[in-house]
Amino acid sequence: MRKVKFRFSRKAFAYPYMIFLLLFVVVPLVIVLINAFLGDDGKLTFDNFIEFFSDASGGLTVLGNSLIIGLVTTLICLVIGYPVAYFLAKYHASSKIFVLLFILPMWVNFLIRTLSTKAIFMALDIKLGMGTIMFGMVYNYLPYMILPLHTTLVSIDHSYIEAAEDLGADRFTVLWKTVLPLSLSGIVSGVTMTFIPAISTFAISEILSSSKIFLFGDSINMYFSKATNSLGVGSVMSFVMLIIVIIANVLMSLTEKKEEVKSAL
Amino acid sequence: MKNKIGRIFADGYLGLILALMYLPIFLIIVFSFSGSSRFSFADGFTFNSYKAIFTSGAQSANLLSALKYTLILAVSASVISTVLGTFSTIGIYYLGRKVKKITLTVNQLPMINSEVVMAVSLMVFFAAFSFIFPQGMTRLIISHVAFCTPYVVLSILPRLQQMDPNMYEAALDLGSSPLAAIFKVVIPFLTPGIVSGFAMAFTLSLDDFIITQFNKGDTGIETLSTYIYEDARVKSLEPFWFAVFSIFFVVILTLLLLINIRKNKKEAAK
Numbered sequence: 001m002r003k004v005k006f007r008f009s010r011k012a013f014a015y016p017y018m019i020f021l022l023l024f025v026v027v028p029l030v031i032v033l034i035n036a037f038l039g040d041d042g043k044l045t046f047d048n049f050i051e052f053f054s055d056a057s058g059g060l061t062v063l064g065n066s067l068i069i070g071l072v073t074t075l076i077c078l079v080i081g082y083p084v085a086y087f088l089a090k091y092h093a094s095s096k097i098f099v100l101l102f103i104l105p106m107w108v109n110f111l112i113r114t115l116s117t118k119a120i121f122m123a124l125d126i127k128l129g130m131g132t133i134m135f136g137m138v139y140n141y142l143p144y145m146i147l148p149l150h151t152t153l154v155s156i157d158h159s160y161i162e163a164a165e166d167l168g169a170d171r172f173t174v175l176w177k178t179v180l181p182l183s184l185s186g187i188v189s190g191v192t193m194t195f196i197p198a199i200s201t202f203a204i205s206e207i208l209s210s211s212k213i214f215l216f217g218d219s220i221n222m223y224f225s226k227a228t229n230s231l232g233v234g235s236v237m238s239f240v241m242l243i244i245v246i247i248a249n250v251l252m253s254l255t256e257k258k259e260e261v262k263s264a265l
Numbered sequence: 266m267k268n269k270i271g272r273i274f275a276d277g278y279l280g281l282i283l284a285l286m287y288l289p290i291f292l293i294i295v296f297s298f299s300g301s302s303r304f305s306f307a308d309g310f311t312f313n314s315y316k317a318i319f320t321s322g323a324q325s326a327n328l329l330s331a332l333k334y335t336l337i338l339a340v341s342a343s344v345i346s347t348v349l350g351t352f353s354t355i356g357i358y359y360l361g362r363k364v365k366k367i368t369l370t371v372n373q374l375p376m377i378n379s380e381v382v383m384a385v386s387l388m389v390f391f392a393a394f395s396f397i398f399p400q401g402m403t404r405l406i407i408s409h410v411a412f413c414t415p416y417v418v419l420s421i422l423p424r425l426q427q428m429d430p431n432m433y434e435a436a437l438d439l440g441s442s443p444l445a446a447i448f449k450v451v452i453p454f455l456t457p458g459i460v461s462g463f464a465m466a467f468t469l470s471l472d473d474f475i476i477t478q479f480n481k482g483d484t485g486i487e488t489l490s491t492y493i494y495e496d497a498r499v500k501s502l503e504p505f506w507f508a509v510f511s512i513f514f515v516v517i518l519t520l521l522l523l524i525n526i527r528k529n530k531k532e533a534a535k
Contacts, residue, residue, distance in 0.1 A: 010443070014356025014368065017349055017414065021371045024411040028386035029374075031393060084282055087275035096529050098279075100522070105286055108517055109472050111493050112510050116289045119502040123304040142286065200379035202475055207498055217381040217475075224385050224479070231389070238382045249377050 029242070035235035048232035052240075059219060059233060063240065066216035069130075070199035073137040077145040077194050078187070080138070085149035085186075086179070093154055102150075106143035113140060114207050121208075128210050136208040137198055144193040152186025153179070188255045192248045200241055216241065290514050297507035314508035321505055324496070328509070331492035335471060338402070338488060342409035343466035349410065350417025350466075351459055355451060357418065358425050372419070375412045383412065384479035391480065400482035408480045409470045416469060417462035424458035425451075464524075 039045040052059045084102060092098045105113065114136055121132050156179065164178045202217035214222070216237065223234030292304065299306045300313035319325055357368055375383055387408045391398045398404050432454065436446035452459070474490035481491060497506050 010359045010447070011356055013352040014360055017353030017356070017418075018368055020349065020411070020414075021368070021374075024387065024390070024407060025371060025374050025383075028390035029378075029382075031389050032382070032386045035389065080282065083275075083278060087279055091272055091275050092279075097522070097526060100525050101283060102286070104518055104521055105290070107468060107472065107521055108290070108514060109474065109490055109493075111474055111490050112513055113289065115493065115497050115502055115506070116293045116510060119302060119507075120289055120292055120304070122501055123302075139286070139289075142282075196377075196379055200381045202381050202478075203494065203498075217379075220381050220385060221479075224388065234385065235389075238385055241379050241382050245377060245379055245382070 032235050032238050033242075035231050036239045038232060040232070048236045052233050052236045059237060062214055062219045063216055063237070065213075066199045069133065069137065069205075069215065070195050073134065073141060073198045074145075074191055074195045076134070076138050077142050078191065081142055081145035081149055081190065082187075085146050085153050086175075088146075088150055089153035089156075099150060102146050103143050106147075110140050111203060111207075114204050118207055128208055128212070130209070130213065132208045133205050133213060136204050137201070140201075140204060141194045141198055144197070145190040148189040148193060149183065149186045152183045152189075156182045185255045188252050192252050196245055196248055199244070290518075293507055294511045294514060297504075297511040300504055302502050302504050302507060314504040317503075317505040318508055324505065327487065327492060327496075328489075331487045331489045334402075334486055335488040335490075338405055338409060338477075339467050339470040341406050342413055342470040343463055345406065346410045346414040346417050346466045347459060347463040350414045350462055351421060351452065351455065353414075354418050354421040354425060354455075355447065358422070372415045375415050376419075380475040384408075384476040387411070387476065388479045401484040401486055404480045404482065405477060405486065408476050409473065412473070412476060413466035413469050416465045417459075420462035420465060421455055421458035424455050428454050 036048055037044055037046070039047050055061060088099050088102070117136055117139060118128070118132075121128060126132060160178055160182065161174055164174045169177065199215070200217040200220070201215060202221050205213050205215040206218055220234055220237050220241070223237065224231065296302075296304050296306075297314050298310050298312065300308050300311040318328065321328075357365055357372075360368060387404075391400075391404050398407065428451070432450055433446050436450045437443065441449065472490070473488075474494065477488050478491050478494065481487065487495065493506070497503075
């Protein structure tokens with residue numbers, strides 16, 4: 001009898017936070033989703049979707065550009081970051097500080113890092129545009145790719161690699177057929193951690209192209225800002241973004257063993 | 266021999282990437298002593314940029330006020346989310362399976378969601394209920410607590426799962442009240458998780474730009490990141506900012522390095 005009462009009282013500690021989550025996480029998202037289906041007159045309509053997908057205001061083009069830039073950024077980060085994570089796991093597994101050096105920049109505010117790179121580009125007389133955006137994005141998101149990759153690669157049981165070697169696989173085959181498949185979960189979560197912020201980032205493209213090139217995050221910002229105040233289309237874009245996030249996370253949970261990547265630091 | 270070459274190649278590659286990653290930071294620090302933003306020492310070595318932090322009139326005042334708001338926000342948001350996170354983690358742990366799963370999934374939403382979407386949704390929400398949530402710090406603290414608490418919960422939960430449930434029962438058997446058992450047995454056991462959750466929340470709040478930018482309203486509140494954005498985005502970077510950024514780099518990087526070196530030493534000692 002006593003016990004039942006206690007169980008109840010401990011559970012109750014969660015209720016305030018559950019209400020908090022409902023109020024400040026779920027309800028706001030639902031409001032945005034509802035806004036996507038509301039016209040300027042407050043009536044139910046698909047006009048916002050039609051406006052977005054017919055590309056009347058260029059929203060779809062921006063989405064396309066963002067997806068391409070996001071994809072290229074993610075790919076470059078993977079190509080640069082995988083060897084980093086692999087070499088770190090292979091040769092420096094015991095040196096945590098060395099690993100840390102690769103992760104540290106992500107704790108320096110991204111605006112500071114982006115503005116610093118911009119200042120350097122300008123001093124070198126490099127023209128701001130697509131190239132500088134790509135550099136800024138890779139520079140910013142590389143640690144987010146390295147961290148999950150490294151976490152997975154160090155946790156690979158070394159006996160698998162030895163087994164493959166004993167069975168006659170050469171180094172390349174070991175890498176391709178053993179290490180790479182075993183690190184799939186790290187690749188997927190690294191790709192997600194890079195791709196999602198990269199397509200929805202706000203300010204990086206603006207700063208590094210002198211406001212010439214707009215990405216998805218910048219245009220969501222624009223639609224919600226006072227000057228334009230076109231909540232409907234902005235909400236559709238948030239809706240699209242949310243769907244991309246959900247797809248990415250479903251993919252991730254299919255491969256991943258639920259590691260807490262960011263809290264690994 | 267083959268292995269040695271591989272290792273040299275690996276270290277060369279790692280060194281190159283590291284150099285590229287730190288080059289911008291390094292250049293900013295070096296040229297913060299040039300007193301200009303042209304990346305040249307034409308005017309020689311000076312501390313003028315650093316002096317400018319205190320002698321730039323309105324800019325200095327704004328920077329100081331931004332620093333003040335950033336700290337107030339980070340302290341209040343991290344304290345609130347640590348307290349909220351600690352108690353709710355204990356609660357969540359004892360929830361029924363289904364409700365627990367739903368709660369943890371919703372708890373993950375702020376972590377996985379795109380920051381812009383979360384920022385926008387809070388902005389629209391606050392605007393819709395503006396009679397309850399006045400513009401300014403109230404909105405900022407709520408939104409920071411909303412994106413920090415999930416990290417607190419997830420840094421405490423694993424620790425709670427490690428705890429022997431008999432510890433709590435033993436406290437009760439020894440005559441402690443349930444509340445006392447929580448405060449004197451459970452929470453002390455959770456302390457390492459609580460501390461790292463707090464540190465996480467504090468850093469995240471300090472570092473945040475997007476959510477603050479959307480929810481600061483027009484009460485004139487700026488945090489460091491929104492002020493940097495307002496001031497430095499349009500103009501090119503003034504020498505003043507070189508000095509500010511350098512201080513940032515040095516403080517953050519040494520602080521994190523020291524914390525982690527200490528943590529590693531502790532782990533090694535175990």
